[in-house]
Amino acid sequence: MPDLLPRVSIITVVYNGEATLERTILSVKSLNYSNLEYIIIDGASKDGTLDIVERHKEVVSRLISEPDKGLYDAMNKGLDLASGDYVWFINSGDEVADPELLNRIFGINSSADIYYGDTLIVDNNGxxxxxxxxxxxxxxxxxxxxxxxxVSHQSIIVARRIAEHYDLQYRFSADFDWVLKALRKAERIVNGKAVFSRFLDGGLTKSNILPGLKERFSIMVRNYGFITTLLSHIPIGLKFLYFLIRYKRF
Structure with a gap:
């Protein structure tokens, strides 16, 4: 029954997202799910972002538009507002991959700590x-x-009870740290066996690849130890080079 479905808080962070936000909102709007909360955290955009939100205000549960200290600070604001049993970050330009996804995964198991799936990369034209x-x-x-x-940040749905704040000491890889912390807390993790999200190519970490990798290395050392992390980067590096040479992207 609909009232037994877990409440899901989808959170979208945006700043000057006039070119990308509408596709995100429309994908959330397309979800066939009865217990949904949609939160938009805007960093005081100076373009037409808020006009787009106004056009689709019937689907938006909460909106904040104010300056922030960056992406992860804005995400923390979203977590603070969320009232759902689960949180799912679908930021501006990203999209929910399937209108039936939430019904499908919660039909399999409605009490897991984490649900995860695959991700498709899309360009600026979708x-x-x-x-x-x-x-x-x-x-x-x-x-x-x-x-x-x-698992990409956009393709993991986390129980709010185990979702910590993003650690703002990490400017580019706080999402890696956040997901890892959630995984360490989780007792039941379910593979949704589906594409969860369509991710807009680019993003903060990709445009800051070297400092982002340094942060990830530090996070991995803290969790796995220096030697294990160092040795694990040999196959990581080889697979990265193979993918880059074969597909001309990373």
């Missing part, structure tokens, strides 16, 4: 580029992140 370089494993645990971020 055209598919392909799957991510890293693929989610059949059975995900926190130890799998020794191989890198195997």
């Amino acid at each position: 055209e598919e580029i392909g799957h991510r370089r890293l693929s989610p494993p059949e059975n995900l645990t926190w130890l799998d992140f020794r191989k890198g971020m195997l």
Whole structure:
């Protein structure tokens, strides 16, 4: 029954997203799910972002528009506002992949700590580029992140009770740290066996690849130890080079 479905808080962070926000809102609007909360955190945009939100205000549960200290500070604001049993970050330019996704995964198991799936990369026109370089494993645990971020931030739905604030000491990889912390807390993790999101190519970490990698290395050392992290970067590096040479992207 609808009232037994978990409440899901979808959170979208945006700043000057006039060119990308509407596709995100429309994808959330398309969801066929009866217990949904949609929160938009805007960083005091100076373009037509708020006009887009106004056009679709019937689907927006909460809106904040004010300056912030960056992406992860804005995400923390979203967490503070969320009232759902689960939180799901679909930021401006990203899209929910399937209108029936939430009904399907909660029909399998409605009490897991984490649900995860695959991700499609899309360009600025919404055209598919392909799957991510890293693929989610059949059975995900926190130890799998020794191989890198195997599940993208947009394709993981986390129980709010285990969702910590993003650590603002990390400017580019706080999402890696956040997901890893959630995985370490989780007792039941369910593979949704589906594409969860369409991710707009680019983003904060990709445009700051070297400092982002340094932060991830530090996070991995804290969780797995220096030697393990160092050795794990040999296959990570080789797979990265293979993917870059074959597909001309990363």
